[in-house]
Amino acid sequence: MSDINQLRNRIDEITIEMIKMLKMRTDISKEIGEIKKNIGKGVTDETREDNLRSKIITLCNELKFDESIATKFLNFLLNESIKVQSDNKQTHLSIFHKAKAMERDGKKIIHMEVGEPDFSPPQIVKKALEEVFDKGFLKYGNAKGLPSFREALAKYSSEKFGVDVSQDNIMVSPGARFSIYTAISTLLNPGDELIVIEPSWPAYKECALNSGIKVRTITTTLEGKWEPTIEQIQKVINNNTKMIILNYPNNPTGKILPEKLQDEIVRLAIKNNLYILSDEIYSQYAYKKWKSILCYNYDKSIITQSFSKSHAMTGFRIGYAISRPEIIEKLSKLEALCLTNVSEPIQYIAMRALEADISDNTNTVQTRLNVLVEKAKEMNLDFVAPDGAMYLFARINQEGFSGVQFANNLLEKGLAVAPGEGFGEFKNFIRLSACQDEKILMEGMNILGNMLRDKQ
Numbered sequence: 001m002s003d004i005n006q007l008r009n010r011i012d013e014i015t016i017e018m019i020k021m022l023k024m025r026t027d028i029s030k031e032i033g034e035i036k037k038n039i040g041k042g043v044t045d046e047t048r049e050d051n052l053r054s055k056i057i058t059l060c061n062e063l064k065f066d067e068s069i070a071t072k073f074l075n076f077l078l079n080e081s082i083k084v085q086s087d088n089k090q091t092h093l094s095i096f097h098k099a100k101a102m103e104r105d106g107k108k109i110i111h112m113e114v115g116e117p118d119f120s121p122p123q124i125v126k127k128a129l130e131e132v133f134d135k136g137f138l139k140y141g142n143a144k145g146l147p148s149f150r151e152a153l154a155k156y157s158s159e160k161f162g163v164d165v166s167q168d169n170i171m172v173s174p175g176a177r178f179s180i181y182t183a184i185s186t187l188l189n190p191g192d193e194l195i196v197i198e199p200s201w202p203a204y205k206e207c208a209l210n211s212g213i214k215v216r217t218i219t220t221t222l223e224g225k226w227e228p229t230i231e232q233i234q235k236v237i238n239n240n241t242k243m244i245i246l247n248y249p250n251n252p253t254g255k256i257l258p259e260k261l262q263d264e265i266v267r268l269a270i271k272n273n274l275y276i277l278s279d280e281i282y283s284q285y286a287y288k289k290w291k292s293i294l295c296y297n298y299d300k301s302i303i304t305q306s307f308s309k310s311h312a313m314t315g316f317r318i319g320y321a322i323s324r325p326e327i328i329e330k331l332s333k334l335e336a337l338c339l340t341n342v343s344e345p346i347q348y349i350a351m352r353a354l355e356a357d358i359s360d361n362t363n364t365v366q367t368r369l370n371v372l373v374e375k376a377k378e379m380n381l382d383f384v385a386p387d388g389a390m391y392l393f394a395r396i397n398q399e400g401f402s403g404v405q406f407a408n409n410l411l412e413k414g415l416a417v418a419p420g421e422g423f424g425e426f427k428n429f430i431r432l433s434a435c436q437d438e439k440i441l442m443e444g445m446n447i448l449g450n451m452l453r454d455k456q
């Protein structure tokens with residue numbers, strides 16, 4: 001047999017052995033997953049992962065093997081474990097869909113689980129809906145978005161954030177979510193790592209997992225005022241780290257980082273050549289000094305925005321990304337592949353919505369959030385007062401409290417809240433949204449108060 005055939009046989013055998021080992025590893029992982037579920041432990045265990053990562057790096061040094069390849073392979077294995085262990089996680093959306101189904105059966109539900117303003121989009125949106133047919137915005141178009149809309153968004157962003165944005169910096173997307181997905185999946189490769197600061201909106205992690213990207217989680221605490229430390233972030237950065245996700249004002253905590261800390265995080269990201277994906281969809285609801293990541297003028301930053309919260313246009317599914325033209329080009333290739341382009345009529349309507357004065361929305365949410373905070377203080381809930389966004393993230397200090405169980409029990413009483421578990425390892429937390437008028441919020445808080453008293 002020639003040398004090449006011998007080597008090919010050997011490589012086949014090794015691959016087959018690896019697949020058998022992968023099957024064994026996956027089976028064990030499923031078993032561990034079952035045990036974790038039974039004892040109420042979360043799926044990802046960063047300490048365990050760190051230990052295994054260290055062992056592998058030591059082994060690579062001994063074997064004189066490239067540790068970056070080995071840790072990428074490890075990231076693949078860990079992600080596979082996380083996938084087989086993560087079924088049935090309850091988030092704000094599962095409670096929302098359950099609540100909607102109950103409403104269809106005639107039950108009255110107060111919605112404090114979802115970040116969907118109860119007020120209408122600006123009046124100009126109604127007019128735009130009427131006129132779009134005659135205006136003729138009804139066809140296929142550029143994947144990045146209508147030039148006139150991108151121009152309008154560039155002007156709007158430049159004025160709002162005091163920066164210089166042109167239409168080449170803009171990609172329109174169906175909601176900010178799709179911009180986030182395209183950024184994660186086109187800028188990073190499988191095995192790469194990205195940093196998520198928890199508690200966080202679950203979609204960042206889900207998009208990463210779906211694209212074979214390993215999430216490195218930084219956990220912040222209520223005691224630490226939901227602020228990550230530079231050391232925490234520094235500790236997880238290695239050669240595979242490619243991106244950090246920021247989301248301030250934050251969902252679910254409402255936190256806005258002190259400017260000095262945000263500056264330091266940006267400096268650290270720049271030093272390590274990381275992309276910064278900054279989801280700024282709550283910027284309209286910043287009640288404390290807040291600085292857009294756009295202001296740093298960093299050429300590896302991607303900012304995502306949406307009309308859902310600022311203009312109460314959740315159902316329109318329209319948002320956008322702002323970045324340098326080369327990045328926009330990459331993101332829009334995936335958008336073209338998936339969607340051709342975002343619906344032209346919806347783009348036209350959103351363009352008209354930019355003309356509206358939305359300061360009332362800001363005031364309305366602020367008033368509601370204040371009412372929620374005062375009531376929550378009165379009820380002795382444990383939380384850090386939000387600096388912005390539309391949520392209050394509270395810890396319930398009761399022995400054995402489970403947010404999921406609690407949220408399901410509350411639904412039966414007519415109140416929907418989001419279990420903390422959807423935002424990371426926060427089983428004893430719930431997220432309350434301030435998207436209803438004050439009277440309804442009070443009704444909801446009374447239902448919550450009664451349930452807490454019953455549980456004691």
Ligand SMILES: O=C(O)C(=O)C[C@]1(C(=O)O)C=C[C@@H](O)C=C1
Pocket residue numbers: 029032033043044045046048049052077078081082
């Ligand atoms: O040790 C565990 O808890 C596991 O589930 C195993 C495993 C792994 O695949 O190595 C999976 C996920 C955890 O984040 C850490 C480790």
